[in-house]
Amino acid sequence: MTPERPAPAVPTATYRLQLQPEFPFGAAEAAVPYLAALGVSHLHLSPVLEAVPGSAHGYDVVDPARVRDELGGEAGLRSLSRTAREHGLGLVVDIVPNHMAAFPRHNRALWEVLREGTESPYARWFDIDWDAQGGRLLVPVLGRRLGEELGQLKVDGDVLRYHDHVFPLREGTESLPLPQLLDAQWYRPVWWRLARTELNYRRFFSISELIGVRVEDPEVFAATHGTLLRLLDEGVIDGLRVDHPDGLADPDAYLSRLHEATGGRWTVVEKILAADEHLPSAWPVAGTTGYDALRQVDGLFTDPAGGEELLGHYRRFAAPQADRGGDWAATVRRAAHRVVTYELATELDRLTRLASRLCATSPDPALRDHAPWALRGALRELLVRMEVYRPYTSTDAATVVTEEAAAEARATFTVPEEAHAVDVVREPALGRAGDGAEQAEFRARFAQTASALRAKSVEDTAFYRYVPLLSANEVGGDPGAPGLFPEDFHAYCARVQRDWPTTGTVLSTHDTKRSADVRAAIAVLTECPQRWADVLAEVTGASGGAPDPHLVWAAWQTYFGLGSAAAERLQGALLKHAREAGLHTTWTEQDPGYEEAVAAFVAGMPSGPAGRLVTHFREALEPHIEANVLGAALVHLTMPGVPDVYQGTEGEYRALVDPDNRRPFAPQKEPSDKGELTGAALRLRRRRPEVFGASAAYAPLAAEGPAAAHCVSFVRSGEVLTAVTRLSLRLAEAGGWRDTSLTLPPGRWADALAPEREFEGDTRVEALFGRLPVALLERIGGE
CATH class of the missing domain: 3.20.20.80 (Glycosidases)
Known part of the structure; x- marks a missing residue:
């Protein structure tokens, strides 16, 4: 057809x-x-x-x-x-x-590598360090040490079975006694905890079930x-x-x-x-x-001053130490030290071996006599000071592996002469130590380790330790500076339209820790930080069995953002929060008593008097939550770039971190203002792609009057106008729009949601918004 x-x-x-x-x-x-x-x-x-x-x-x-x-x-x-x-x-x-999945037998390429080792034609597929572990691939699947699990390993024909795991046997080894048979394989089944320090293949972050591929x-x-x-x-x-x-x-x-x-x-x-x-x-x-766009849109609907005030209330409520959740930069640094020392110890070891080899084989005598421990320390201190994910071949690495970071790293050495190790490892990381194969490998490994460290220390640790405003703790976000002024947003959009006009933009994804609607609700708290602190004080008195103030603050913000929610939806997200934070319990060293206290506390949240207090507080703020939800949606759909709409988010969509946000898709059946707005914007983009595409234009449009700062507006290619309400609670407290106006570009403009509504010239903002706190206009007439 x-x-x-x-x-x-x-x-x-x-x-x-x-x-x-x-x-x-x-x-x-x-x-x-x-x-x-x-x-x-x-x-x-x-x-x-x-x-x-x-x-x-x-x-x-x-x-x-x-x-x-x-x-x-x-x-x-x-x-x-x-x-x-x-x-x-x-x-x-x-x-x-x-990466690919590591050890299910369905991965036939890796199966052949396990069976034939370096002789397999697939050995080059996977990023394995055959120089480590005696040339055998570490397989960290045993529940306990080998000696305790030996009886669970069974030879079955030409395979080795361990519970649900199946591994191939090297040809000719099937009849050997079990201990000798294990020693004869190209792989070594070990206690899963050894993955932290002994693993000899690159993995996805710290997930040993995903093995790196050498594309x-x-x-x-x-x-x-x-x-x-x-x-x-x-x-x-x-x-x-x-x-x-x-x-x-x-x-x-x-x-x-x-x-x-x-x-x-x-x-x-x-x-x-x-x-x-x-x-x-x-x-x-x-x-x-599009995570960079997500940060910009969320920041636009967050009050910078209120965010600072909320941080002060958080510090008084949870009393965290500066490096355990009270200060963003200190929290990230402490988390990075923990991750690189424990979770990524094997990656740091591999990098240290490479650095030692570069020193040992270098013709420059100045690189000799550097102890591995000093090289390891230098690498660790440089890595934890990187503020981006990694350097790239096409850019100057010195802009991210900075001299300032190097100076701080040197200062961590008690013997000044040993601090020279920092320069020894920084030079090849910057690509300044030659262009041989070993130098190239070191530079690549340094960058890959930096990427894993940044992801694990920021997204998967610090985001769960520093929680004054959970809406800012999002992939690509900057919790240390959650609010954004309109002029900064406009500057970002102008740069995107100039440099990357067909880039992707998002608000919710399969990886966001909270959907856009949940974040939009939480952001309203920056407009009423004192009221939130008062509610928390009252809630704390009305609820018992709280595990610790840090989790209580995060739990009630989560509850506020999600709205009326089943306890089981909160249970999974908040247990994950506690384990990721790693302050009282972790994924691998669980504290049953603490986790039981968390479960009991969360179970009582929705039905108890404290839950009713927070629910009533949210209900009172509902118009302002809706203003954020609709404003963020419309800005996302009309700003420069190609918007990606996550399944279900065209209507009301409140979801927490996976797996809560990965439920099977179902079309939105209930009509809603958000659904109507989303459909209108999407159809307008499809009907008039030239207005939004690579050759389009972006121009801010400033309102005038006493509440001008609360109206954010821009025009696309002179043909489509977006206007949204920013910080609507602050606006209401200041007396509303009053005589604030927006001078429209020449021509007549029709409301995309209600075409019978037309505007021209100097327009009162209060009339422009009418039924909704946002407006999408299309030019229908000439000058």
């Missing part, structure tokens, strides 16, 4: 669907008419390649050559593509170049990308989202190879940028997946 119209080369907007066995290609296909009517141009699919059976996310790929059978296989994907095209939609697919090898790239590239060539899919490029040995080279292989298809990368960091200009991509 001939498509209704060809899908555009660059999306006008994408819609993210989380595929899983409970929501396969067929279910996505059934949703196509709904999504086409909503107004997006492309479906954005989570990974589609063969993954661990039952996987709810698909990032644990086991066979990159096959489309996942549990989702419907390649036939199902092709059918989805055909139906999408019949409705004018294209497909963007998430790809996972950095820098052209043959490995071809083998792992062949199926998706074929589907691109055949027109089944149209664009790509690249997962975690920071884990790769050389993201610059990888993205150049991918760009050439795809013929320049629209591609965005999951790059987490620090507050003042810019995407490398040399990357041949459309931009990021």
Whole structure:
């Protein structure tokens, strides 16, 4: 059947669907008419390649050559593509170049490596340090030490079984006594705790179940990308989202190879940028997946002054030490030290061995006589001081591995002469120690370790320790400076339109710790920090059995943001919060007594008097929460870039961290102001792509009058106008809009939600907003 119209080369907007066995290609296909009517141009699919059976996310790929059978296989994907095209939609697919699932027997490539070792043609696929562990791959799957688990290891023909795990046996070893048989394998089953210090393969962050893939090898790239590239060539899919490029040995080279292989298809990368960091200009991509935009939009609806006041209340309430949640920078530094010392100890060891080898083989005598412990300390102190995820080949690494950081690192050495180790490791990290293979490997390993450390110490630790304002603790966020002034937001948008006009933008994703609607509610607390402190004081008196004030503060903010919520939804999120924070219990060293106290406290939150107090407080603030929700949604959909709408977020969507936010998709059936606004903006983008695309324009529009600071407005290409209410509670307390006005650009302007409402020239803001605290206008007449 001939498509209704060809899908555009660059999306006008994408819609993210989380595929899983409970929501396969067929279910996505059934949703196509709904999504086409909503107004997006492309479906954005989570990974589609063969993954661990039952996987709810698909990032644990086991066979990159096959489309996942549990989702419907390649036939199902092709059918989805055909139906999408019949409705004018294209497909963007998430790809996972950095890692694969480690030890299920379904990963046939790794199975062959376990069986044949370095002789396997697949050995080059995986990032294994064969020089460590006696040339045997460490397999950290045993529940206890080997001596205690030996009886659970069973030889069954040509395989070794351990509970649900199955491993191949090296040819000719099947009949050996068990201890000798184990010693004869290319792998070594060990107690899972040894992964921290002994692991000899690169993994995804600190997740030993995901093994790094060497896509820098052209043959490995071809083998792992062949199926998706074929589907691109055949027109089944149209664009790509690249997962975690920071884990790769050389993201610059990888993205150049991918760009050439795809013929320049629209591609965005999951790059987490620090507050003042810019995407490398040399990357041949459309931009990021949009976490930088998320930070900007959230900051726009957060009161900077109120955020500071809220921090003061938090410090008095929870009384945290500066390095345990009372100060953002100190909290990050302490968390980084903990992660690099314990969780990433094996990665630091590998980097130290590389540094020692560089010193030992260098022709420069000045690099000799550096003890491994000194090199390790220098590496650790440099790594914990990096404020971005990693340096890149295409940029000057000295801008992120700074001389200031080096000076601080030197100061940590008690013997000044030993501090020279900092310079010894910094030079190759900066690419200044030559261009040989060993220098290149060191630079790549340093960058990869830095990336894992930043993710684990900030996103997975500090975000759970420093909690004055949970809405700021989001991927790509800056909890130390959560609020943003409108002029800063406008400057960001102008830069994006100039440099990366087709980059991705997001508000909610499968990885956000709280959905946009939950964050929008919590942000209102920066407009009433004293009232929140008073409510918390009253709540604390009304509730008993609180485990500790730090968790209590986080728990009630979570409850406030989520609104009326079942206790079981809070249980999982807050237990995860406590374990990630690592202040009283952790994932690996659990404190049953503390966790029982958390569970009991959370179970009593919704139904007790304290829960009713917080619920009533939220109800009183509901109009201001709605202003934030609608304002953030409209800004996201009309600012520069290509907006990605996460499944279900076109309507009210309150979700916490995964797995709460990864439930199977269901179309929004209840009409809502947010749904109406989202549909209108998306259809406008699809109908007039030139107004929002690469050649479009962005211009701020300032209001005038006593409440001008509360109206944020901008115009796209002189044809579409966005206006939203900022800090509506502060606005109400100051007396409302009064005589505040907005002078519209020349022409007549119609309300996209109510076309009969037209405006021209000098317009009172109060009249412009009318029923809703936001307005989306389209120019319908000339000057």
